[in-house]
Amino acid sequence: MIDFIRQHVLSHFGVDANDAKVTPLGNGHINYTFLVRGLNRDFVLQKINTDVFKTPTALVNNAHKISQHLHKKVAAADYGLQVVSPEVLANGDLYIDLGELGFWRGMNYLPYSHSIDVVGCEADAEMAAKAFGHFSSALTELDADLIEDVIPNFHHLPGRIELLQQAISADSQNRVAQCRDWIDFVLSQQDLLQELAQVETKLPHRICHNDTKINNMLFDKRDMSSLAIIDLDTCMKGYLMYDFGDMVRTFCSPEEEDSTALDKVQVRESIFGAICKGYLSELGDTLSDDERKSLWLGARVMCLMIGVRFLTDHLNGDVYFQIHHEGHNLERAANQFTMYQSLLNQQDTLSAYLN
Template identity: 30%
Template sequence: MELKIDESIIKAYGFTHQNINIQQIGSGHINGTYLLTKLPSNEKFVLQYINTNVFTNPKAIANNIQAVASFLNQQFPTYLFPAPLLTVNGENMATYNGSYWRLSPFVDDTVALDTLSSPKQAYEAAKQFGKLSRLLNGFDSNKLQATIIGFHDLVLRFEQFENALANANTAFKTKAAEEIEAAINYQYILNNYLEIKDVLPDRVMHHDTKISNVLLDQNSYEGVCVIDLDTLMPGKFISDLGDMMRTYLCEFSENETDFSKINIREDYFAAMIEGYLYEMGSILTKKEKEAILFSGKYIIYMQALRFLSDYLNGSVYYPIHYPTQNLDRAKNQLKLLQELVDNEEKLQDIINQSLLKVI
């Protein structure tokens, strides 16, 4: 999103348009992100606009990040956690006409990938997300606020699907008949979630573990740190690991319409599990370890429900480029879910082998 950055935002951080160069960067669809280069030193920063249509309580985001940063600084001072910088007035955000902005340090010699091209990248990314959760194992997640209410609440998402189905016009329901049937048939995943959710401990989770939210060394692709901390809030481990499964295991995104291409890359799965368990294997409970593969079903099913619900509602949430795109996205995710189910025994064997390394 192209936004004009008012001079007051720049001044809030001690800069002017005369001593700073601004360049829009990033591939995210929610917040606007800009690279600021200070002149003549060439010191770099990342300036980000917080989309209050999605994040209705930006102060909760700022407070969460500040609380976590304080804990990490005290307990793990060498860990790289790129928390936002304070304004010249000591605020953790700058504001202008109801808009909220934050400035973060730029991490040199790193890259944020849009797509994975090797199992090593999956390993390093999963390891970084796991490391953040492990370091925060001693932090009381109750000190954090939910920045998006019900974000990964499968009960809520299924209720939204039922409401969308009840209110959808006949043409939409007819067009999506097979996907509606599949979504209902997979309701056992919701039932499994209800059975285990209260025995899984609350942890500080990232909740958006796609590959572009971790920085890798631009040459070696070794993991450096986790970024995009808007959804850092209390949750279950199945949120982070499940989102990695959803976004790492298939070569193609949810926008792919040749559904024959939606397959699981077992070598990426093995690398992701190994990287995550390298960090988290020693602190996961027995019930959490038993739910590792379920995490993929949980998140993929939830995303399929969200796409299908939005289609039935007339595509009012996810941006589309053609009328049936959200239906196609739902088909895509249902195919990915079926692939996970069909290969469950093989994937569980991979998990068991990785778990043996951390016992």
């Protein structure tokens, strides 16, 4: 793919392939991301997965609107992080659509940036949660209706379970039998679905990041402070309980989300407490009482829902998430279901941090 980029893509960004170095960047599951280092500038280049993001122009336009809003907040000294902005092509556009050869967009590269995949200490958890809270707080003044839905019903647990049931019925890869225990476990969680139906009707729609993994908050290498919130692809209207829940899902385990060492996969109480402290320090005065009460529900829903998505993709033949070996999505699913069980086992202790 790098040879293709050099031959067919770089020129659209005003870059001479002879003067540029292109290398893979990050470990995302969906899009293909590269760092382009040229004579005059460095930038991030991304091929959007249009099987997942069927309206990629909406994705780019959303990111542009959000970056413009955040730049205004920076100018007014109301936003303390750096801003990820679209890279403008040579013709002034924000993307290049090459049809079957891909939909490409660029973003500014932030020097001194560093990401981590596993939270090592309470200080990092609190800092990252504070940064995500700061990001969400800054967007409360931007009209949520200006942001398009790039993936309808993205965080909709009943719909995700319905898709799982369809995958079970089709069993296109003959994998249902090996997953039966986890399937039965998911389908037994009807109480959570009922609780969710009661709570969502009480919550306001806000612009949410919708993918608050620890590696979507960049640290500054120079002092390991928070630098920027990245990956705005799934920014849409939603409920903040899911942003909180995704932090819990990805910050609290001492293992990566595809670890098969399930005996080590658990919610670390101290990290959970640090998330609550950091997130609420930025949003505590913004959240309604119902939103604050919903955060514990969001933690449980996100662990179960991402597990359901991994399991569904495994049953369907791994068509959504990039995998590195057979059974990778099943391993990810088992990991997330184990996190969900750990939350349930510590419910009284953990939920007290939000009271």
